[in-house]
Amino acid sequence: AIEMTQSPSSLSASVGDTVTITCRASQGIRNDLGWYQQKPGKAPKLLIYTASTLQSGVPSRFSGSGSGTDFTLTISGLQPEDFASYFCLQQYNYPRTFGQGTKVEIK
Amino acid sequence: QVQLQESGPGLVKPSETLSLTCTVSGGSLNSDSYYWTWIRQPPGKGREWIGYILYSRINGITNYNPSLKGRVSMSMDTSKNQFSLKLNSVTAADTALYYCAREVRFGASAFDMWGRGTMVSVSS
Numbered sequence: 597a598i599e600m601t602q603s604p605s606s607l608s609a610s611v612g613d614t615v616t617i618t619c620r621a622s623q624g625i626r627n628d629l630g631w632y633q634q635k636p637g638k639a640p641k642l643l644i645y646t647a648s649t650l651q652s653g654v655p656s657r658f659s660g661s662g663s664g665t666d667f668t669l670t671i672s673g674l675q676p677e678d679f680a681s682y683f684c685l686q687q688y689n690y691p692r693t694f695g696q697g698t699k700v701e702i703k
Numbered sequence: 704q705v706q707l708q709e710s711g712p713g714l715v716k717p718s719e720t721l722s723l724t725c726t727v728s729g730g731s732l733n734s735d736s737y738y739w740t741w742i743r744q745p746p747g748k749g750r751e752w753i754g755y756i757l758y759s760r761i762n763g764i765t766n767y768n769p770s771l772k773g774r775v776s777m778s779m780d781t782s783k784n785q786f787s788l789k790l791n792s793v794t795a796a797d798t799a800l801y802y803c804a805r806e807v808r809f810g811a812s813a814f815d816m817w818g819r820g821t822m823v824s825v826s827s
Contacts (some may be wrong), residue, residue, distance in 0.1 A: 597770075603775070630813045638819060639707075643781040645813035685752065687812045691768040 598622050598686055599688045602695025608703040609674050617669045617682055617698045625688035631660055631669045635680045643682075645670065674700070705730035707818035709804050715797075715825050717766075721790040724817060725803030732758055732781050738806040739765045739779065740814065743799040751799075755806065756786055795827045 599622040600657035609615050619629065632660045634640040644660035647667055669693045671678055680700050684695040711723035725739070730741065733757070738755035745747045745751075752768035756777040763786075779786040790797060801823055803815040 628812070632814070639817040640804075640814075641817075642813050642815050646811045649811060650811070651815070664741075685750075685814065687806070690752075690766055691754075693769070694750040694752070696749045 597691050598625060598688065598693050600684055600686055600693050601696060602684055602693040604698060606699040606701060607695060608701045610675060610703045611674055613674045613675075614672045615671065615674060615700060617684075619662075619667045619669075619684035619695045621665045621667075621686055623687075625686050627663045628686060628688040629660075629662070629667050630685050630687065631658075632683050632685060633678075633680050634683070640683075705805070705816050707816055708800060709803050709818045709821040710724070711821060711823070712799075713822055713824060715793055715823060716775065717794055717825055718792055721788070721793050721797060721823055723788045723803075723821065723827040724785050725787070725824070727784045727805075730784075732779055732784055734758055736808050738794070738808055739777075739802060740806050741777065741788045741802045742802045742804055744802070744820075745796070753788065753790075753801075757808070760778050789822055795825050796826045797823070799823060 603618045629647045631644040632640045643654050643658050648660045659670045661668050681699045683697040707730045710727045714720045730771045740755040741753040755765040757767050763779050776789045776793050800820040803818045805816045806814050
């Protein structure tokens, strides 16, 4: 199975900051990666698919980049509603595998 | 708007079978456009893809995580718009938050819809 290494596991930031979360795959996965947001007690929400395509309805402050083994989620201008957990998910092959997640907390 | 809702017992005894159902509202299971999926997350650990079931007229097509070593099975009931998970011979390691989700099959694949999850504890 492809191993997804996500970092950092947590970060503290202020409203307005730009934050970056990375995922590294143990082998090349083309651009078959998605980024998801999850808040406590809520369903995960798709933010980005195919590494860089913004899901409909997701604010443009979210962006994704990368291909092959290294991927990045950037939130430009953090908003209060963005304090949540984020995880990556590879869809290159089965079994699908996940990054461990990043918790974005208020500084 | 499609919604997914997990349901089932919150407590299962060791060696017994865990059974969960995902009810889909606002959409139909009668489509080969989606993989209907189960995912879990043990407390304090990472998420694990359990497997999917894909609609077909004869029988659902399934694909399971080899890590579950043949303990898992999935089915769907299109008349109720539900799909189900069974995991047998459970141990404490199967204690987790279980999610159902929908993976888009064609074009740009993604897990576009998720349930909120249901917690299942394995304990005597």
